[in-house]
Amino acid sequence: AQRVTQPEKLLSVFKGAPVELKCNYSYSGSPELFWYVQYSRQRLQLLLRHISRESIKGFTADLNKGETSFHLKKPFAQEEDSAMYYCALNGGGADGLTFGKGTHLIIQP
């Protein structure tokens, strides 16, 4: 069975500090990993996918197959980064996503 674990329900950091949101997964094959973000009163939107290997809004995430992790990082947090962040896994094909429980990120001024 596939599983996504986000160990932190809540993460609070000060503006300008580095941020790391942890995500670990279990899957027997080669999954596709995503980070979705949900700002207050808005819908889920894609932030990053591992295959694109790009930086969006200053965030990056690297897939580490050895550690089965896909942690989300940003070197300098901004207040507008405050949101709910979900790590998600796609087992391939037309499968739906398996989501972690989400981490509520709060950036304090």
Add this chain to the structure above:
Amino acid sequence: GAVVSQHPSWVICKSGTSVKIECRSLDFQATTMFWYRQFPKQSLMLMATSNEGSKATYEQGVEKDKFLINHASLTLSTLTVTSAHPEDSSFYICSARWANIQYFGAGTRLSVL
């Protein structure tokens, strides 16, 4: 681009009645759409995969007779909660797949009295 519209955003119904939720891809065609359920303070759980022109695929533990899914066109999938009961009260979210990315609707909050 890649906008998904979900309607209604909020519905209240009496126990025993049926409720239909629509999910539309506005600017793209989606052969595959997905329905998720989110309980308060919990994550999204995949309920079913909706395939255009064929039967939906339900996740284990999801009653297909309770949650009827129809995907009659490339831009519309509907979820009907039949004979709704208070325990069906939840937040239902759809997504549509395009270029291997899922785009989400804003969700429907269902309250069954």
